[in-house]
Amino acid sequence: MKAKTLNSCSLLLILMFYNTKTMAQSQIIITNQNAIIAAAENTQSAALILKNNLDKAFKASFKINPTTVAGNPEIILEITNSDNEIQNQNEFIIKSDTKSIYLKAKNEKYLRYAVYTLLEMWGFRKYTAAETFIPRLEQILFDKNYTKKIKPDFEYRSLLYPDAYDPDFRDWHKLDLQIYDFSLWGHSFNTLVPAKDFFKDNPKLFALYEGQRNTESLCMTNDTVVELVTEKMKKIIAQNPNAVFFSVSQNDDVVYCECSECKALNAKYGGPQGSLYSFLNKIATQFPTTKITTLAYLHTQKPPLNLKIEPNIYTLFCPIELDRGKPLNSQNSASFIKTLENWSATSPHLYLWDYSVQFANYFSPFPNIHTFSENYKTFKKNNVKGLFVQGYADILGDFSELRQYLLAKLLWDTSIDIEATTADFLRGFYGKTTPFINQYLNLLAENQTKSNTYLDIYSGPVQSRNTFLTPEAITEYDHLLEKASVATEEDPILNAKVLKLRLALEYVFFEQSKFYGKNQHGMFIVNEKGEKEVKQGLTNRVLNFTKACNDLKIYELSEAGLSPDDYYKEWLEIAKNTTSHLGETLKVNFITHPSNDFEGKGSESLVDGNRGYRDFNINWIGWYDANPEFEILTQNLDFTRLKINFLEDQRHWIFLPKAIKIYGYKNQNWELIKQYDFENFTENYETKSKSWQLTDESFKNFIKIKILIENQTHLPDWRKRKNKKPMVMIDEIELYKK
Numbered sequence: 001m002k003a004k005t006l007n008s009c010s011l012l013l014i015l016m017f018y019n020t021k022t023m024a025q026s027q028i029i030i031t032n033q034n035a036i037i038a039a040a041e042n043t044q045s046a047a048l049i050l051k052n053n054l055d056k057a058f059k060a061s062f063k064i065n066p067t068t069v070a071g072n073p074e075i076i077l078e079i080t081n082s083d084n085e086i087q088n089q090n091e092f093i094i095k096s097d098t099k100s101i102y103l104k105a106k107n108e109k110y111l112r113y114a115v116y117t118l119l120e121m122w123g124f125r126k127y128t129a130a131e132t133f134i135p136r137l138e139q140i141l142f143d144k145n146y147t148k149k150i151k152p153d154f155e156y157r158s159l160l161y162p163d164a165y166d167p168d169f170r171d172w173h174k175l176d177l178q179i180y181d182f183s184l185w186g187h188s189f190n191t192l193v194p195a196k197d198f199f200k201d202n203p204k205l206f207a208l209y210e211g212q213r214n215t216e217s218l219c220m221t222n223d224t225v226v227e228l229v230t231e232k233m234k235k236i237i238a239q240n241p242n243a244v245f246f247s248v249s250q251n252d253d254v255v256y257c258e259c260s261e262c263k264a265l266n267a268k269y270g271g272p273q274g275s276l277y278s279f280l281n282k283i284a285t286q287f288p289t290t291k292i293t294t295l296a297y298l299h300t301q302k303p304p305l306n307l308k309i310e311p312n313i314y315t316l317f318c319p320i321e322l323d324r325g326k327p328l329n330s331q332n333s334a335s336f337i338k339t340l341e342n343w344s345a346t347s348p349h350l351y352l353w354d355y356s357v358q359f360a361n362y363f364s365p366f367p368n369i370h371t372f373s374e375n376y377k378t379f380k381k382n383n384v385k386g387l388f389v390q391g392y393a394d395i396l397g398d399f400s401e402l403r404q405y406l407l408a409k410l411l412w413d414t415s416i417d418i419e420a421t422t423a424d425f426l427r428g429f430y431g432k433t434t435p436f437i438n439q440y441l442n443l444l445a446e447n448q449t450k451s452n453t454y455l456d457i458y459s460g461p462v463q464s465r466n467t468f469l470t471p472e473a474i475t476e477y478d479h480l481l482e483k484a485s486v487a488t489e490e491d492p493i494l495n496a497k498v499l500k501l502r503l504a505l506e507y508v509f510f511e512q513s514k515f516y517g518k519n520q521h522g523m524f525i526v527n528e529k530g531e532k533e534v535k536q537g538l539t540n541r542v543l544n545f546t547k548a549c550n551d552l553k554i555y556e557l558s559e560a561g562l563s564p565d566d567y568y569k570e571w572l573e574i575a576k577n578t579t580s581h582l583g584e585t586l587k588v589n590f591i592t593h594p595s596n597d598f599e600g601k602g603s604e605s606l607v608d609g610n611r612g613y614r615d616f617n618i619n620w621i622g623w624y625d626a627n628p629e630f631e632i633l634t635q636n637l638d639f640t641r642l643k644i645n646f647l648e649d650q651r652h653w654i655f656l657p658k659a660i661k662i663y664g665y666k667n668q669n670w671e672l673i674k675q676y677d678f679e680n681f682t683e684n685y686e687t688k689s690k691s692w693q694l695t696d697e698s699f700k701n702f703i704k705i706k707i708l709i710e711n712q713t714h715l716p717d718w719r720k721r722k723n724k725k726p727m728v729m730i731d732e733i734e735l736y737k738k
Helices: 008-015 021-026 041-057 108-121 167-172 223-239 260-269 272-286 334-346 369-381 400-412 418-451 471-487 492-516 538-551 564-576 603-607 697-701
Strands: 002-004 027-030 036-038 075-079 092-096 101-105 131-133 140-143 147-150 156-160 206-209 212-218 245-247 291-297 313-318 350-355 386-390 524-526 532-534 588-590 621-624 629-632 641-648 659-666 669-677 688-695 704-710 727-736
Touching: 036 041, 041 075, 041 108, 075 108, 092 108, 101 108, 108 167, 131 418, 156 400, 223 245, 223 272, 260 272, 272 291, 272 313, 291 350, 313 334, 334 350, 334 369, 350 369, 369 400, 369 418, 386 400, 400 418, 418 471, 418 492, 471 492, 492 538, 538 564, 588 603, 603 629, 603 727, 641 704, 659 697, 669 688, 704 727
Parallel strands: 002 131, 036 075, 075 101, 156 386, 245 291, 291 313, 313 350, 350 386
Antiparallel strands: 027 140, 092 101, 092 147, 206 212, 524 532, 588 629, 621 727, 629 704, 641 688, 641 727, 659 669, 659 704
């Protein structure tokens, strides 16, 4: 563990509150000559934590004594069973009389929490698992006759960030960890009633959805399902006697049962959540002393109407769709606030799953930190009792150190001064580079706020190219980080921290350069032969980026699991996936305009010589529940081969079309040149592009070519979902002489 010490100026600032002679008569003076009193065995671990930290701050060691000495100031640690001072297990007291300081709690864990709180009052900090800030001290002053009872704003506080896996960091910041507390966690239907074991012989156990039995959910009114889940739960509970929670929750999908019995419950209780909570109540009554959690997620996000929920059910509300660039309040998120209020009135135990990062691009800047404080005050106000905060898991992402620190503080106390806490962290973690890092952080938030656009947890640099990640903004950010880099003055630790932030801008540049192609800010230039090639040195920059990520042990760049090495391999594939064809200077007119979210650079994207790869956000043009139709003004261009590239990504409802029709225009008439009908496709979740091409000598006879693509009219059985329609995605339209 790396420990920091204060310089003389910083020491003066921290001790000003404590170390003034005019206040000495009203304060207790603690030096290493004073002992830590830990009379009972169950106070020893907390006493050791206090001693070890104070020993590092003072020139000499502290002693731990079992009994007090008359007349000497002491720090006394107690675990008490008395309800006179402490009524709850999850609170502690820090107090003093005229002589000594007392830390009291009802259990060992909260006594340790009292120690960490006291240390922070004295200027100690734990910024990350690897960095603890230790002040240099000669004495500590503490107010006489001081009393403060402290308890958390949320009873359960789980943080899915890298350092939350470190027991010391987790203990210091008073965090829980779901992998220890949950036996069953998250989506669990598939664990409780595995489709591979039951679907073939008994499909009625599973949801009747869109007219067919679907393995993604269960029939909530099938008595056999209740029996199977009950028996499975008995085994799991017996095998995990130390677990606190057991999840009985829908799979990660929008499928739910529509059989006549489930449909009747849904109608009675306000939606698919009605049959779910009727089912959960049956399970909960079998295990009245067991804490059963369930996800209020997607189609079950709202509470059931007029249905009492069993007292041992804990609802984990999962608002995944929210705009994360604005605070969650009635002005910005009225629907969410209403749902939250309804859950507060309905659920016996309301927890919340907070999505705090961008999951599609861990490394891309994601300016939502400025929303944290108001959001957590909103959660507390609406009776949220526990939080699971999903971040980067064990991977370093955009400002991950600052994020986990602030979120840990807010999980404990929503009333903290967030600006002061942020400033304190930045000074401690980024040192002399702080002014530039702070400017960068604030500028990101300002640019996002000015854009007034939706900030999506599944978005990325390409979607944000016109908001807070414009090329001009990136240049400004980079100038600030360059200044920060210069300020490190050969400090390798600070330099590495700034490098990590700069890697994020590198990643943004690479992603956007794929999108811009041969245009300004793109990855390609056109050489003297008319061929596209990657700009000099750019591929080596990508290689250095991947090496740096690997050195930082960043093994994934997104929730999908893309590794830095695979990112580099994809870059090389994209670099090769170019074409130079005769249509690149031609004008394309949309007859059917593409979907607003997938219009790329407009019609020029279809003929820019830059083919799309696997990411549907980059270069692909999409039509949702519509038939793409557009014309190319060929002006009797002498070409004989036309090639169209399609994307197939069934997981995201992107399918190959049913048919293509090619028309030529001459003599004021459209003439059908060719019609092609695609074969029926099969279930396949591999993301890939597929090309179709037509060779015809008559193309040169037309002044323009019209392409009409017939989209699928229905989703295939394996991807049928409510309110989903098929999409066609195209890039590129290529014209060749041969």
